[in-house]
Amino acid sequence: MSTTATRDRTKLLKNAGVVTTLLDAAMEFSKGRHRSGALLVGAAVISSRVPGFGTAVSVVLRAYRRLR
Template sequence: MANLNSRSANKLSIVSTLIDSLLAFRRGRPKSGLLLLGAAALSSRIPGLGTAVSLFLRIARRVR
């Protein structure tokens, strides 16, 4: 059984943010897609940024 350490959790977060970015582009939301893509790129330096941006965008869509 594989252990989940901080490095693999960070990689999983980056991949998840990239998938969210691709889905945003496919749904016709280019601004959200670019924001998520940028967050995924910065997530290697700032862990958790991609997840935070993804959650923020989901909440902002619900509020609107």
């Protein structure tokens, strides 16, 4: 496997993480949960630099809500 293909996959996965976090944020805003939505938008911004951060925040937010 070439390094170019590996870089392309990494970039694709990184972008997918940002997009899914933004979709989660949009769902939160549509449900009237503005703080959670803002938190997820911020996590998506950070996730563009730190892969997986947005996904981690989303999972923690869901777990918190379930355990509350």
